[in-house]
Amino acid sequence: MPHVVIIGCGFGGLAAARELAGADVRITMIDRSNHHLFQPLLYQVATAGLSAPAISAPIRAILSEQRNLTTLMAAVTAIDVVARTVTLEDGASIAYDHLIVAAGSTHSYFGRDEWAQLAPGLKTLEDAFEIRKRILMAFEYAERETDARRRQEWLTFTVIGGGATGVEMAGTLVEIARHTLSGEFRNIDPHSARVVLIEGSDRILGAYPPDLSEKARDQLQKLGVDVRTGSRVVHIDEKCVRYANFDGEQTLASRTVIWSAGVAASPLGKSLGVELDRAGRVPVSAELNIAGRDDVYVIGDLAAAQSDGKPVPGVSPAAKQMGRVAARNIKHRIAGKPTEAFAYQDYGSLATIGRKAAIAMVGKLKFSGYPAWLFWLFVHVYFLIGFRNRIMVMSDWAWAYLTFKRSARVISSTMRERAEEGHKLPLE
Amino acid sequence: MPHVVIIGCGFGGLAAARELAGADVRITMIDRSNHHLFQPLLYQVATAGLSAPAISAPIRAILSEQRNLTTLMAAVTAIDVVARTVTLEDGASIAYDHLIVAAGSTHSYFGRDEWAQLAPGLKTLEDAFEIRKRILMAFEYAERETDARRRQEWLTFTVIGGGATGVEMAGTLVEIARHTLSGEFRNIDPHSARVVLIEGSDRILGAYPPDLSEKARDQLQKLGVDVRTGSRVVHIDEKCVRYANFDGEQTLASRTVIWSAGVAASPLGKSLGVELDRAGRVPVSAELNIAGRDDVYVIGDLAAAQSDGKPVPGVSPAAKQMGRVAARNIKHRIAGKPTEAFAYQDYGSLATIGRKAAIAMVGKLKFSGYPAWLFWLFVHVYFLIGFRNRIMVMSDWAWAYLTFKRSARVISSTMRERAEEGHKLPLE
Numbered sequence: 001m002p003h004v005v006i007i008g009c010g011f012g013g014l015a016a017a018r019e020l021a022g023a024d025v026r027i028t029m030i031d032r033s034n035h036h037l038f039q040p041l042l043y044q045v046a047t048a049g050l051s052a053p054a055i056s057a058p059i060r061a062i063l064s065e066q067r068n069l070t071t072l073m074a075a076v077t078a079i080d081v082v083a084r085t086v087t088l089e090d091g092a093s094i095a096y097d098h099l100i101v102a103a104g105s106t107h108s109y110f111g112r113d114e115w116a117q118l119a120p121g122l123k124t125l126e127d128a129f130e131i132r133k134r135i136l137m138a139f140e141y142a143e144r145e146t147d148a149r150r151r152q153e154w155l156t157f158t159v160i161g162g163g164a165t166g167v168e169m170a171g172t173l174v175e176i177a178r179h180t181l182s183g184e185f186r187n188i189d190p191h192s193a194r195v196v197l198i199e200g201s202d203r204i205l206g207a208y209p210p211d212l213s214e215k216a217r218d219q220l221q222k223l224g225v226d227v228r229t230g231s232r233v234v235h236i237d238e239k240c241v242r243y244a245n246f247d248g249e250q251t252l253a254s255r256t257v258i259w260s261a262g263v264a265a266s267p268l269g270k271s272l273g274v275e276l277d278r279a280g281r282v283p284v285s286a287e288l289n290i291a292g293r294d295d296v297y298v299i300g301d302l303a304a305a306q307s308d309g310k311p312v313p314g315v316s317p318a319a320k321q322m323g324r325v326a327a328r329n330i331k332h333r334i335a336g337k338p339t340e341a342f343a344y345q346d347y348g349s350l351a352t353i354g355r356k357a358a359i360a361m362v363g364k365l366k367f368s369g370y371p372a373w374l375f376w377l378f379v380h381v382y383f384l385i386g387f388r389n390r391i392m393v394m395s396d397w398a399w400a401y402l403t404f405k406r407s408a409r410v411i412s413s414t415m416r417e418r419a420e421e422g423h424k425l426p427l428e
Numbered sequence: 429m430p431h432v433v434i435i436g437c438g439f440g441g442l443a444a445a446r447e448l449a450g451a452d453v454r455i456t457m458i459d460r461s462n463h464h465l466f467q468p469l470l471y472q473v474a475t476a477g478l479s480a481p482a483i484s485a486p487i488r489a490i491l492s493e494q495r496n497l498t499t500l501m502a503a504v505t506a507i508d509v510v511a512r513t514v515t516l517e518d519g520a521s522i523a524y525d526h527l528i529v530a531a532g533s534t535h536s537y538f539g540r541d542e543w544a545q546l547a548p549g550l551k552t553l554e555d556a557f558e559i560r561k562r563i564l565m566a567f568e569y570a571e572r573e574t575d576a577r578r579r580q581e582w583l584t585f586t587v588i589g590g591g592a593t594g595v596e597m598a599g600t601l602v603e604i605a606r607h608t609l610s611g612e613f614r615n616i617d618p619h620s621a622r623v624v625l626i627e628g629s630d631r632i633l634g635a636y637p638p639d640l641s642e643k644a645r646d647q648l649q650k651l652g653v654d655v656r657t658g659s660r661v662v663h664i665d666e667k668c669v670r671y672a673n674f675d676g677e678q679t680l681a682s683r684t685v686i687w688s689a690g691v692a693a694s695p696l697g698k699s700l701g702v703e704l705d706r707a708g709r710v711p712v713s714a715e716l717n718i719a720g721r722d723d724v725y726v727i728g729d730l731a732a733a734q735s736d737g738k739p740v741p742g743v744s745p746a747a748k749q750m751g752r753v754a755a756r757n758i759k760h761r762i763a764g765k766p767t768e769a770f771a772y773q774d775y776g777s778l779a780t781i782g783r784k785a786a787i788a789m790v791g792k793l794k795f796s797g798y799p800a801w802l803f804w805l806f807v808h809v810y811f812l813i814g815f816r817n818r819i820m821v822m823s824d825w826a827w828a829y830l831t832f833k834r835s836a837r838v839i840s841s842t843m844r845e846r847a848e849e850g851h852k853l854p855l856e
Contacts, residue, residue, distance in 0.1 A: 034564060034839045051479040053836040060612035061837065070614040073568045092572075136462060140501045144520075184488035186498040395823070409486045410553065411462045 001026045002334055005086055005096035007076050007268070009036050009059045011316040012300030013102035015323030021066050023331050028094065032075040034058055037125065038384055040316065043165055045128040047172040048136065048409040052125050054392045079271045081293050098295050098330045101268065102323065105301040105314065108262035118236045119257035122165055131258055133411050135173065138256045139181060142188045155193040156254040158241050160233050161261030162199030164351045167216060169258055170197040171354030174224045180406050196226045196252060198243055200261070203229055205351055205359070207313065212359045215368040219357040265302045272296065277304045286341035288326045294333065297326035307344035318344055352376045429454045430762055433514055433524035435504050435696070437464050437487045439744040440728030441530035443751030449494050451759055456522065460503040462486055465553065466812055468744065471593055473556040475600040476564065476837040480553050482820040507699045509721050526723050526758045529696065530751065533729040533742065536692035546664045547685035550593055559686055561839050563601065566684045567609060570616045583621040584682040586669050588661050589689030590627030592779045595644060597686055598625040599782030602652045624654045624680060626671055631657055633779055633787070635741065640787045643796040647785040693730045700724065705732045714769035716754045722761065725754035735772035746772055780804045
């Protein structure tokens with residue numbers, strides 16, 4: 001029976017696996033983590049609105065009914081398209097007949113990797129816990145700080161990058177400061193927290209038309225976010241962020257910095273032996289194959305795919321659609337039937353900004369504000385994997401909406417552990 | 429206004445703080461973590477049944493309405509009862525007029541501290557995440573292991589200590605193996621997992637009468653736990669546990685070991701300048717004061733208190749009751765009124781063993797099995813802090829009960845991170 005190996009159980013890999021259910025193939029799903037992650041809601045874990053299990057599910061559990069599939073929790077370190085093998089982190093080698101590479105993307109610090117420690121990005125649950133910890137600890141340190149200047153450093157939050165994640169983070173941070181933590185501190189007023197969103201280009205949410213970008217900016221500013229477009233970050237350290245704009249260089253004293261500016265394709269693309277595009281993505285044919293290898297498919301964020309002559313955006317619906325086409329092409333080839341070409345079906349775009357604030361684009365229809373936010377809510381709950389998670393998320397959100405409370409405000413490390421690990425204390 | 433400092437926001441410290449609501453005092457609640465933990469359900473987090481937010485709540489949020497109280501997230505490193513100050517991990521010093529020490533207890537490895545890494549105990553959320561990770565990873569490693577002997581090492585789980593936590597852990601581990609993971613693996617059969625409970629004394633749940641211990645043992649064995657009493661652990665390493673019993677020394681090949689054998693009082697007791705009892709606890713007067721200091725109270729697991737001439741057990745109802753008495757005695761002393769003596773009110777004891785299995789003792793009434801389990805369920809949901817958490821826990825449990833699924837089976841670290849951190853891989 002032909003052996004199909006799928007690397008990565010994100011939206012693309014999972015869709016491919018499901019499309020192959022019942023097919024006469026043996027499938028191995030390899031993922032370095034034990035769970036599928038509903039990434040569009042990861043920022044809610046980072047901002048203590050949802051617990052990790054609400055937006056993630058064990059891959060084994062999701063795919064347990066699919067009898068032709070084996071799940072392997074392992075990290076792939078290399079792919080050999082000539083020998084047709086995949087190498088794992090422990091040196092083990094797995095042979096494939098058909099390979100789907102759905103390894104996704106990671107943060108890019110544009111060559112400034114030293115910023116990774118100072119300004120964590122948001123891709124994994126581990127990232128979300130780290131950001132949650134930093135946000136909640138910043139308020140704790142501010143409460144203990146006696147110097148007014150340093151206190152304001154702790155109460156200033158900077159989000160770098162005005163894409164969807166950056167906008168969501170900034171909008172939610174304001175809500176935490178103004179509502180969630182309201183009344184819980186005695187020495188500081190969480191309302192005095194400042195949230196700054198820094199974007200290099202001249203508008204936020206650049207993937208949307210300018211008028212929607214403008215609406216998003218208005219809504220963000222109304223919520224209380226300080227939006228600074230046309231500002232390129234040139235320096236980050238423990239205490240400040242420096243950025244350059246048309247006024248010259250500005251310094252922003254801020255202790256908590258979150259990175260959502262750059263995305264890089266998974267380094268796994270390099271081992272495929274084909275030339276990558278500028279963003280490190282793998283060019284694929286209409287059938288989603290790499291050049292000269294019709295047994296190797298690349299899908300999702302790692303693929304530089306075209307549809308109708310236009311590049312396919314790195315969004316989850318595109319990944320799912322590619323996963324299904326790649327899986328079907330494997331079945332077609334096994335059956336000796338003609339393959340199909342990938343055509344991206346754009347159902348629209350949606351970005352949430354904060355409580356009752358969002359922008360949406362569905363076909364020719366553009367809308368924003370409360371209706372867009374309700375639409376966003378509906379779509380996200382609907383697409384959440386698994387009935388159970390949907391209920392969990394809805395009840396968490398209903399509770400948060402009514403009470404302004406956030407249910408996942410727990411930091412698992414203690415103050416002493418932090419001190420022992422050399423974390424900076426406020427009274428330095 | 430007199431300044432009351434409370435160290436530790438467990439059951440005792442929280443009860444004391446609440447008793448002082450509205451009193452003419454200024455209270456500082458110091459805890460090294462940011463949350464109050466409902467410890468009786470911590471084993472459910474460790475076994476992936478509940479998420480962390482379901483059994484913990486931010487101390488600030490719980491106590492935000494109490495206007496005479498300030499919360500400080502800090503670790504106390506020393507107490508000076510002469511200068512009447514408390515020292516924090518950053519060197520800061522806080523003066524008190526009245527002090528309540530409710531610092532609780534920690535694991536004890538009976539002088540074998542090197543076992544802490546090999547056999548983690550269960551006291552904090554961090555501990556619970558570590559144990560959850562080890563349990564879930566053991567099945568992953570077993571799935572990848574090709575050698576039958578090593579595979580069985582990964583599928584053997586050892587719980588050391590047959591107290592309440594050990595019994596709960598062992599019972600739940602069997603349920604995970606036999607039900608939750610059923611059908612999700614292709615190379616291993618999780619049913620073949622073995623759970624061994626090792627207890628040094630001649631019966632488990634030694635705090636209960638012998639007939640209930642016997643019932644608990646029967647129920648555990650019926651669930652599938654291999655119970656070995658009269659067995660003293662003499663050696664632990666990555667691959668095995670060695671214990672001595674009347675047959676001599678036995679070696680058990682087991683990769684996952686959980687420690688619930690020993691409890692030691694918080695080391696903070698040492699800085700109070702009084703002689704401690706053998707378990708490191710602080711002897712207190714009927715008013716819960718330490719010798720010669722009627723401004724210093726010790727409550728909860730850290731206190732060696734007497735009631736009716738008998739030692740008060742280290743259980744949460746006792747901690748709560750002590751917290752209330754200590755708080756009232758502070759109010760009495762401020763008002764110049766006579767103090768009250770602590771009298772422990774024993775409402776009974778309850779231990780859960782697994783699905784539909786428990787033992788209970790209420791007054792003279794003893795019962796076990798399904799009725800005891802239902803009673804356990806009711807009591808634990810009822811006493812969970814906060815209406816919100818109660819709903820979360822109930823819905824999680826109802827779901828788990830009906831489907832055998834466990835909702836929190838997420839490991840946040842990836843296989844590559846584990847490899848980089850030098851975790852042992854199955855194919856060593």
